[in-house]
Amino acid sequence: MGLALTLPSGFDPTILLVLAGLGQLALALASLAIPRVLGWRAHLAALPSMTRHVFWTYAAYVLGAHVAFGLVSVLVPHWLLAGTPLARAVAGFIAVWWGARLLVALLWFDADELPPHRFVRLADRALVLLFVALTATYVLVAVHGGGAP
Numbered sequence: 518m519g520l521a522l523t524l525p526s527g528f529d530p531t532i533l534l535v536l537a538g539l540g541q542l543a544l545a546l547a548s549l550a551i552p553r554v555l556g557w558r559a560h561l562a563a564l565p566s567m568t569r570h571v572f573w574t575y576a577a578y579v580l581g582a583h584v585a586f587g588l589v590s591v592l593v594p595h596w597l598l599a600g601t602p603l604a605r606a607v608a609g610f611i612a613v614w615w616g617a618r619l620l621v622a623l624l625w626f627d628a629d630e631l632p633p634h635r636f637v638r639l640a641d642r643a644l645v646l647l648f649v650a651l652t653a654t655y656v657l658v659a660v661h662g663g664g665a666p
Contacts, residue, residue: 538590600662
């Protein structure tokens, strides 16, 4: 017997997408502080120039993806809820993106390496909860589209 994902009758997933979009935009804004909090400039200074440029380029792409996911979810959630193959594929891609990020947070990142400040530790836990919520939201949208199964 498989796991059934069901939505309450009459439930409008638009609010979930808008909240998810706002969460992603907040994450993108907060991400601007990560280089300072984690001391990226000092750590990257020892790397060759090309490696530093590639690192910053990848960081910019990730930030841009988060902003794009957030804007689509906030401004045009009906596009993701259309139930078309493209809408489900995009929602599925975003679900996989956040699911992978959740796994990285849980299995790869070493929280012991974070700065010992209480706020940083709380922010790390909040990020994990955000990644769970984002993954679940986009899985629901990919599976159900804008309506009931």
